[in-house]
Amino acid sequence: MKNSKSTIIAPVTLGLIGVFMWQSQMLHRILGADTFTMPLPARIFGIITENIAKILFNMQATVMVAIGGLILGSVLGYLLAILASNFPKWGVGGLSVISSFNAIPIIAIAPILNNLTKDFSSDPNTRSMLAKILVVMITCTVSMSVNAYRGFIELKPFSEDLMRSLAANRMTVFFKLKVPNSVPYIFTALRVSVPASIISAMVSEYFAEYIIGVGRQIRENIVLAQYATAWAYITAAITIGIIMYVILIIIEGICMKGRR
Amino acid sequence: MTKLQKKKLTDKLVILVWIIGLIVIWEIGASIVETTKRSPQNVLPHLSQIVESVFSSKPVSNKQTAWQIVTSNATITLLRAGTGFLIGTLIGFILALAMNFFKLVEKAVFPYLMMIQMIPILGMAPIVLAITQDIDKSRIVISAILTFYPVATNMLDGLKSVEKEKYDLMHSLAASNWHIYTKLLLPTSIPYIFSGLKIAAPMAITASILVDTLQGGAGLGTMLSQSLKHAMSIYVFWQIVFFSAFIGILSYKLMSFAEKMFSPHEKAKGSR
DSSP states (O other): OHHHHHHHHHHHHHHHHHHHHHHTTHHHHHHTOOTTTSOOHHHHHHHHHHTHHHHHHHHHHHHHHHHHHHHHHHHHHHHHHHHHHHSHHHHHHHHHHHHHGGGSOHHHHHHHHHHHTTTSOSSHHHHHHHHHHHHHHHHHHHHHHHHHHHHHHSOOTTHHHHHHHTTOOHHHIIIIIIHHHHHHHHHHHHHHHHHHHHHHHHHHHHHOSSOOSHHHHHHHHHHTTOHHHHHHHHHHHHHHHHHHHHHHHHHHHHHTTTTO | OOHHHHHHHHHHHHHHHHHHHHHHHHHHHHHHHHHHOSSHHHHOOOHHHHHHHHHOOOEEETTEEHHHHHHHHHHHHHHHHHHHHHHHHHHHHHHHHHHHHOHHHHHHHHHHHHHHHHSOGGGGHHHHHHHHOOHHHHHHHHHHHHHHHHHHHHHHHHHHTSOHHHHHHHHHTTOOHHHIIIIIIHHHHHHHHHHHHHHHHHHHHHHHHHHHHTSSSSSHHHHHHHHHTTSSOHHHHHHHHHHHHHHHHHHHHHHHHHHHHHOHHHHHHHHO
């Protein structure tokens, strides 16, 4: 009992010390910052409550890009994994080429897609939205395809032989054995790609034509030297990150019930 | 030729075919763009044009050729990324050891390590620049932040993965704490540290380039955004795109290579 108490008390104490050091400006002295670039928590909170409508509007734009790209990329990655597991000889090579895409900086991809999608729509908001979603899609495809492929291949020993000995056809083997087997691997991929989707959404906003979204607002406000507002948007970004991750954990808990 | 060698060869051939396939797709795209767009080099140039620009001796800005600009600025960016990466690795290493040694530290810090993974750190790059007021420092700081948590969490996983029997063996041999760490815990955690480093290395480079784009001066990111604004040849942009992709992949390979150097027992396993 004593053990579980300290699991909660220890991090909360550390957090409180952190906030206290920030509010009492001890943190500023350590980092050599002033309250202008690093406003006190009370002031950031005040700005959030004042501008809540505008912040929510920008949060919505970022979340739409992140989730849109996440869904498109994950579905595409899953389909690629199905293809690769059906044609293993060519698929494995293809997957290893694709997985090297993961090491390409987002910054290199974002401007290319911006230019490619220029003719898509006359509305700058729509076309930069498309460009941003495509960037997020690319970052999410890789981790899903690699992990889902492992889910199709790493089956329980002899389970595929059992299916064959029962004269199951390929479709049945796929839907009754491989798909269920890949579920935990899907969540492994999502644990990587959910935070990655938000990061790439924010970075692609930097290069987008239309000025919208949490990431872009952080940058714009810093350019205008409105640091307190920028901090408000950073808080918004952190909130998005944590909420999306918690939602993922909840969904994982529901889907994986009885598996562990 | 043994069966294994043959398989390795076909694997390499498959990868080669894939790369050729990607090049073909790119070229088809470039040909379409060439006929439909007014300035195709901004959207999707032919690969040959990019290669040509690397070797062209025509100065594009400040009497430097496009390739000179890329390499000289890359050194600046990559040195900072590398410094941040090393500092981050060191912090992650120490933090993981501290968390393993003191239960209270683990309890206090671990939830925050989990939280950092959910936070879009790259989005905070501008504010780090505002606080440090120095582009070099902020490159290092951001790369270090991005490096330390994958290293810390993965290494902690590694330290925890040591079986109880091995501890028992060490204790029964009256090994000191120092020996348990150097002979048992650290060697076990090496593969885990490297899986953290493999995540962190491309991220540190991305971060460093991103920080560049926030301010003028020198660096790959600065050149990238200037080239996009047509302050200099657009091919500088394309060269940087391919260069950064190459460096990103190289950094990953470098970590795999270093991993093999540091874990000879793994190498022995692989050759079997």
